[in-house]
Amino acid sequence: MNKELLGVKAPKKECTDKKCPFHGEINVKKELFTGRVIKKEVNRSATIEWSKSYYVPKYERYEIRRSRLRVHNPSCIDANIGEEVLVARTRPMSKTKNHVIIKVSGAKKVKIDAEHLVEDKNAPTEKGEHHKTEKQKEKHNTK
Numbered sequence: 642m643n644k645e646l647l648g649v650k651a652p653k654k655e656c657t658d659k660k661c662p663f664h665g666e667i668n669v670k671k672e673l674f675t676g677r678v679i680k681k682e683v684n685r686s687a688t689i690e691w692s693k694s695y696y697v698p699k700y701e702r703y704e705i706r707r708s709r710l711r712v713h714n715p716s717c718i719d720a721n722i723g724e725e726v727l728v729a730r731t732r733p734m735s736k737t738k739n740h741v742i743i744k745v746s747g748a749k750k751v752k753i754d755a756e757h758l759v760e761d762k763n764a765p766t767e768k769g770e771h772h773k774t775e776k777q778k779e780k781h782n783t784k
């Protein structure tokens with residue numbers, strides 16, 4: 642078991658995943674990427690995405706180019722959608738997976754949840770307005 646990899650300490654939770662860089666039988670190379678988890682699968686796979694600005698000389702402006710990478714998500718790390726993660730290159734683990742998540746560096750999920758909460762707050766007010774109109778109709782009927 643490795644306690645530290647590329648300056649990253651092992652997570653507190655232990656796992657029995659063979660493809661885990663800390664508790665399994667896998668070696669990582671110092672070829673790192675950071676990205677945000679955009680897709681999570683039940684078979685401990687995840688897809689990460691990051692963007693960079695690319696200069697277009699013809700229009701003298703920048704365009705956003707995105708890169709995606711399918712990575713292994715060990716069960717001791719278990720990164721969720723929206724989290725910023727650090728991935729390292731390993732040996733090929735399947736047809737499309739050559740990288741593994743070694744660290745969750747930050748969570749943006751909280752912000753996304755907050756946005757959803759705002760949307761939820763808006764929804765009842767709309768319903769409330771409907772109730773008002775219904776009440777007004779009732780008043781009209783009584784008159």
Ligand SMILES: [Zn+2]
Pocket residue numbers: 654655656657658661662663664665715716717718
């Ligand atoms: Zn592990």
